[in-house]
Amino acid sequence: MLKNKPNWLRAKLPTSAEYKKTLQTVNDHKLNTVCKSAQCPNMGECWSRGTATVMILGNICTRSCTFCAIQTGRPTELDIGEPARVADSIAKMNLKHAVITSVARDDLKDGGANIWANTIRAIHHRMPECAVEVLTADFRGQQEYLDIVLDACPDIFNHNLETVERLQRPIRKTARYDRSLWVLKHAKSRNFITKSGIMLGIGESDPEIEDVLYSMRDVGVDILTIGQYLQPSPKHEPVDRWVTPEEFIKWKEFALGIGYGVCESGSLIRSSYHAEEQSEKFDVHNRRKKLLSSIKR
Numbered sequence: 001m002l003k004n005k006p007n008w009l010r011a012k013l014p015t016s017a018e019y020k021k022t023l024q025t026v027n028d029h030k031l032n033t034v035c036k037s038a039q040c041p042n043m044g045e046c047w048s049r050g051t052a053t054v055m056i057l058g059n060i061c062t063r064s065c066t067f068c069a070i071q072t073g074r075p076t077e078l079d080i081g082e083p084a085r086v087a088d089s090i091a092k093m094n095l096k097h098a099v100i101t102s103v104a105r106d107d108l109k110d111g112g113a114n115i116w117a118n119t120i121r122a123i124h125h126r127m128p129e130c131a132v133e134v135l136t137a138d139f140r141g142q143q144e145y146l147d148i149v150l151d152a153c154p155d156i157f158n159h160n161l162e163t164v165e166r167l168q169r170p171i172r173k174t175a176r177y178d179r180s181l182w183v184l185k186h187a188k189s190r191n192f193i194t195k196s197g198i199m200l201g202i203g204e205s206d207p208e209i210e211d212v213l214y215s216m217r218d219v220g221v222d223i224l225t226i227g228q229y230l231q232p233s234p235k236h237e238p239v240d241r242w243v244t245p246e247e248f249i250k251w252k253e254f255a256l257g258i259g260y261g262v263c264e265s266g267s268l269i270r271s272s273y274h275a276e277e278q279s280e281k282f283d284v285h286n287r288r289k290k291l292l293s294s295i296k297r
Contacts, residue, residue, distance in 0.1 A: 008267050027184050031190050053099045053272040057112045061103035063174045069232035086124035092258045097276035101135035113145040120152035131155040131284045139177045155284040157187040158195035164208035180220050188220035197225035197271050203240040227269035
């Protein structure tokens with residue numbers, strides 16, 4: 001059993017008026033957020049900056065990954081009005097960069113792809129200057145459903161590998177390493193900006209970390225996030241070690257050295273942390289126009 005969290009893992013409590021305003025918007029629009037459902041340590045900071053990561057397709061996941069705090073079970077809802085409500089909330093927060101994620105919905109034939117596409121298009125219509133970043137499940141490797149999401153033209157496509165190849169089965173269970181790499185490769189083959197992330201401190205070795213970083217780069221991943229795994233409850237996978245800030249710096253330098261355009265690496269880094277700043281290196285709006293043109297043809 002590890003000792004208490006080190007000082008560098010202690011997040012500040014939220015107190016700002018902007019935090020309360022974001023909370024009110026989330027509540028008013030009856031939104032689920034990964035910030036709350038996944039117990040994100042950065043919720044106070046991000047909500048204080050007026051942004052939240054919206055989680056669509058409900059708050060019950062059909063998968064039971066042993067690292068994740070989101071509730072697992074049989075979903076009971078499919079809200080076709082959700083896309084418009086999400087777009088309204090993003091307009092109210094006046095976001096320049098919106099991050100949307102979802103639970104896995106293996107109970108649905110399309111894995112929720114059509115709700116995904118409608119949400120992306122609703123945001124583009126309501127807030128055309130807002131970049132839309134999506135963090136999706138793997139749609140069980142079915143290209144037709146992944147393409148439904150991509151045809152809606154998200155500005156950044158994110159799908160996380162979460163951990164090294166050896167730990168995929170005990171940590172992610174239903175997901176597969178090769179399938180996740182295929183998802184990222186397919187999105188890149190269609191000229192999307194791609195993003196992925198992993199956790200450290202869950203039992204991986206340095207050579208395994210190098211391997212997964214090379215694997216993601218080989219399929220064209222542009223943006224990489226690396227953070228510390230935090231155990232959500234005693235029922236979840238235990239933390240193997242507290243990764244030092246110095247090691248996170250080392251992995252950031254390694255990632256940039258092998259060709260990633262952007263790497264966020266640190267103890268409290270999560271997929272959507274500082275997402276707006278990450279996207280500033282890419283001309284997302286002009287890219288969207290070109291992608292939309294190619295899709296219509």
